[in-house]
Amino acid sequence: MNALAIHAGPKALAHLREHGLRAQDIAIIPAAAGGPKGLIFQKLDQWLFGRWLPSAQRERTLIGASIGAWRMAAACHADPVAAFQRLGDLYSEQRYPPRTSPRMVTEFCKQLLGDFMGGHESEVTQHPHHRLHILASRGSRLLKAPRLKISEMAGFSAAVLGNLISRSQLAHHLERVVLGDARDPAFWLKARFDAFDTHFAPLLPDNIAAALLASGTLPFIMEPVRHIAHAPVGTYWDGGLIDYHLALPYSRVAGNPEGGLVLYPHFGERIVPGWFDKQFPWRRAGTGSSRNWLDNVILISPSRAFLQTLSRGKLPDRKDFLSYGANDDFRILNWKLAISEGARLRDELAAFVEKPDLRLVKSI
Secondary structure (H helix, E strand, C coil): CCCEEEEECHHHHHHHHHHCCCHHHEEEEEECCCHHHHHHHHHHHHHHHHHHHHHCCCCEEEEEECHHHHHHHHHCCCCHHHHHHHHHHHHHCCCCCCCCCHHHHHHHHHHHHHHHHCCCHHHHHCCCCEEEEEEEEEECHHHCCCCCHHHHHHHHHHHHHHHHHCHHHHCCCEEEEEEECCCCCCHHHHCCCCCCCEEEEECCCCCHHHHHHHHCCCECCECCECCCCCCCCCCEEEHHHCCCCCCCCHHHHCCCCCCCEEEEECCCCCCCCCHHHCCCCCCCCCCHHHCCCCCCEEEEEECHHHHHCCHHHCCCCCCHHHHCCCCHHHHHHHHHHHHHHCHHHHHHHHHHHHCCCHHHEEEC
16 A cells, blocks of 8 residues: 555656656645645655755745645744644644634634744745745735624625636635745746736745734634735735645746756645635646646645545544544544654655656656
């Protein structure tokens, strides 16, 4: 049984056949939204950013939404191994009373980010090689500045209805904001590629905490973020609302002379564009106008057989807060067991790097 599933676009597969998987060729690492699902990659992330990628130092773009942004912030610490450990412990050990308000969850997450990031802001935003980009969603129309819960509900109801018609209709209600390293020209993002207005703002030590909070702010579960220094004025929510699995035009960097591969550790084989698209199996990256975007992507994910070995036969997810109820100790135990089992993903990727077996690679 293989714990790791590997998929590659046509250009990435051709590169693997000729060169294998080399750290020097990796230009971009995306990280999806998905809450507790991100815990499964702790061991792999520690190896990836603590050992393998540093063996071939070069400028790399790290881009994430929600928990993905938090993971990529951990990667940019001077000691990424310790940072991923700290993030995993803090995230796993969340505890909430039965009746939890959005303010309470927001304050808890602010404290979590303070314990995770406090004192490391400059080293993360000024990493010598990594260029961090954080995705957030900015409201427009009814979501521009809602002050009451009913106003927020009306705004998101309109957004959901628009998205039912087409993803492009969601762009009337939400705008993409990229808070990123100003040293990275990010040309592949700045040329328009979809219906969403995209704003760019510098990521700096004095706004990274607010950017990370905004990127992981769940509507109704948390209070929206209403101010991010150096960013457009507005009301911010989870970056995954627009960029759930980061369906982005990666193929634009395929010709990078320093190496133009994208290595994407992901929760599954399907890349869903936005959070509201989960219910539409036909909405996925690599089809329609985005059919070439994944040409240079290597997608690695837990195999279905691996998932069956985990508690409840699945990755940790937000529903666990309900299904485990008040038994936080049992939930935390199972989440940390999943983190430990994730070492199998690390070991199989390291083995593939050492001796690539292309029989394991499937087409995206």
